[in-house]
Amino acid sequence: AQTVTQSQPEMSVQEAETVTLSCTYDTSENNYYLFWYKQPPSRQMILVIRQEAYKQQNATENRFSVNFQKAAKSFSLKISDSQLGDTAMYFCAFMKADRYAGGTSYGKLTFGQGTILTVHP
Amino acid sequence: DTGVSQNPRHKITKRGQNVTFRCDPISEHNRLYWYRQTLGQGPEFLTYFQNEAQLEKSRLLSDRFSAERPKGSFSTLEIQRTEQGDSAMYLCASRTLVYTGNNYGYTFGSGTRLTVV
16 A cells, blocks of 8 residues: 655745655555646646656656655655735655556545645745 | 536435445446545445446445446445445446546546435
């Protein structure tokens, strides 16, 4: 079974500054995907960024980037130029790669406990 | 693509009553997932369907919980004899195996918040 741990229950940052959210995971799988999801107060889960484990290059999406350390099983999210709209709960999530998951775990996400991020004006 | 729709958005019920939630996935998505999210925690997997077949159930899904997806379209999650510990947000997500963008086809609904009093 996989576990995902987010050790920062709450973080805060000033608008326009940079903040890093931490995530570690434990798995015996070699092929998997990692995700960061954002859940604003409106509750719908929105994908922020994803990383395939087989890729060494860290994923980047505009102001969001990750630091993926496969050997250390670490997957942190860096938000640059923070905006007020970034205020939300952020979840790190793990998924076995579909091709290797087998029929019964196809696409199941395992989430961390979440980090509440507050961006202050 | 109108997204994943969940109804009702909120449900307050008395302990011991039965409740049923509905999820309407994106029409071309053949995979459907239910998650439960308690306050301040991450979602936890409950069950998943491929078309109309329920292929996996979590140990969290006690005998009081049942889920269906008739004809592989919408899904219902029923909780019988509700307990206060069932109070949570119930999230539905649907997915296609056609990878679109960078989301691997996953789309979440806004959830149904259940409060058992």
